[in-house]
Amino acid sequence: MTADKGEFKRDQNYLADRITADGRDGWPVEPGRYRLVIARACPWANRASIVRRLLGLEDVLSMGICGPTHDQRSWTFDLDPGGRDPVLGIERLQEAFFKRDPQYPRGITVPAIVDVPTGQVVTNDFKQMTLDLSLEWRAYHREGAPDLYPEPLRDEIDDVADKVFRDVNNGVYKAGFAGSQEAYEEAYNALFARLDWLSERLANQRYLVGDTITEADVRLFTTLVRFDAVYHGHFKCNREKLTEMPVLWAYTRDLFQTPGFGDTIDFDQVKEHYYVVHRSINPTGVIPAGPDLSGWLTPHGREELGGRPFGDGTPPGPPIEGEQVPSLAA
Template sequence: MSGTPQDQPDGNSEYGRRPFKRSKSHFADRITADGRDGWPVEAGRYRLVVSRACPWASRALASRRLLGLEDALSLAVVDPLQDDRSWRFTLDPDGRDPVLGIRFLHEAYDKRESEYPGGVSVPAIVDIPSGQLVTNDFQQMTLDFATEWTALHREGAPDLYPEPLREELDEVMEGVFRDVNNGVYRAGFATTQYDYEQAYEDVFRRLDTLSSRLRDQRYLVGDTLTEADIRLFTTLVRFDAVYHGHFKCNRNKLTEDPVLWAYVRDLYQTPGIGDTVDFDHIKRHYYEVHTGVNPTQIVPAGPDLSGWLTPHGRESLGGRPFGDGTPPGPVPAGEEVPGGHRP
């Protein structure tokens, strides 16, 4: 969703002098095992459209990889830079998605609802036969991957939303979303000093709480990787590259918090998570698209990425990344992050 029109600070109605407020997903249909919303889980029927720059879309990328849904749910990756016509398929030959046959994601939105007035956001799932958008509900999408798409999970897929832990997971994820995932945006797009400082304080208060929580346990909830870790990771992996400077969340860098820096390196080095991260797309999107925040559009040369592959030492805390399951296999051909875009 990052960088979509509703997330732009320059000249849009949500900004003005009011605090940043994230728009709710307008298309909240769910793809379920029983098809109760009219969209049944079905291998090969849907296409997941993402930007590797976007933290919300990155959740879907990691979940899809970890659960082994690559063969069941095809992937389209948009250009990290979009224009006023929305996210573009300019990374594909002739600038057109080879499966959906469209040049801009708004075309799938238009097929679902003509003259839709809202922003065109990712992640988005499109019904291939009709070309219509099904959902852009980034909050529910990955929960459904974990619970509704189980018949299509790979053998050995982890349980990312274990039922006995859901109450605690929901509580932890709500705080992470409010103060960290969305908090950095509230700081970065603030239009008053007061709003900025309130968001800044929320971000670092929550990060301090999370750092304390993770000092003696490897994962946020339970002893395995869960949805909560994925949601926190997608913000932390962008923190020093983008949020520290671009969004003025600069009390300290992530690398200056020994616990969180080790934690995020542990996740980055876990198969199925770090192999979805594209630092080049992340930096170019934020610094070139958010012209209200960075009018020069100059993209920083740093930070140095070599530290992401250094030992993290979190194994000493125990925990089993995949529970009773196994790591995902190699990244499918054609879905690899290009060389030079990661450490």
């Protein structure tokens, strides 16, 4: 949606119920009770799939995967046999929102967590969702799970994440969906100013906050990994490609090659979503053949900066059956 000045305005009113250890919103953490619904294409949903992998919650929080495209009504489960989610039994995520509120007036968004017994969406508040997976689901984390939101660093993580959201995560959308030259240039300038700031910050430290991977890195990664495939061309964020920003390209490759990050990325689905769904920007629906993906697995050299990806923890195991993505390895 755009305002009078042609600025893209994201509707940030979400179902804000929380699934907590004490169940104070009526939704207690329970293994097997809830289903996380994502789409591989979506950067906001990608955050949840990464955090779930890093924390090892696969056995207690199942995951449904929508296809890469959707219509005006809803994301759909067209990747599943018969076009239905095998656990929820629905064709459209919209059905779970309407179970919660038959008059639900807002967009049907991923990620969403659905209460399996009732079929109702509990929350689609993607910002709070990943924090709660770290804090409220702690009793079910795998042995060796990293602390993605360490208490001493939370203020700094929040500050960096807010800047990244405003200018980068949402900034690419503000550029891509701008309805005026003025609004586009304002978003474009803010985006690249922030990317320059991030490059300077990361030039001498391996991760955004502290010496381990945190929530802040997860949030930045999901935009940067999509940058050359869609945002550079499709959203006109074309001062430089990610591959032309040496620090950020090495940083993103470092994370991509870290278990739990690159093994959640399906570039074909990412491209199909943006170029097919956004017909106001790409009326033909033609999907680009590029970019070349071979560089993602090349050495990045970031180990020289020190840092411990998982702190005192360990990497997650390989993706479980049914959740693998195409490998870039030759």
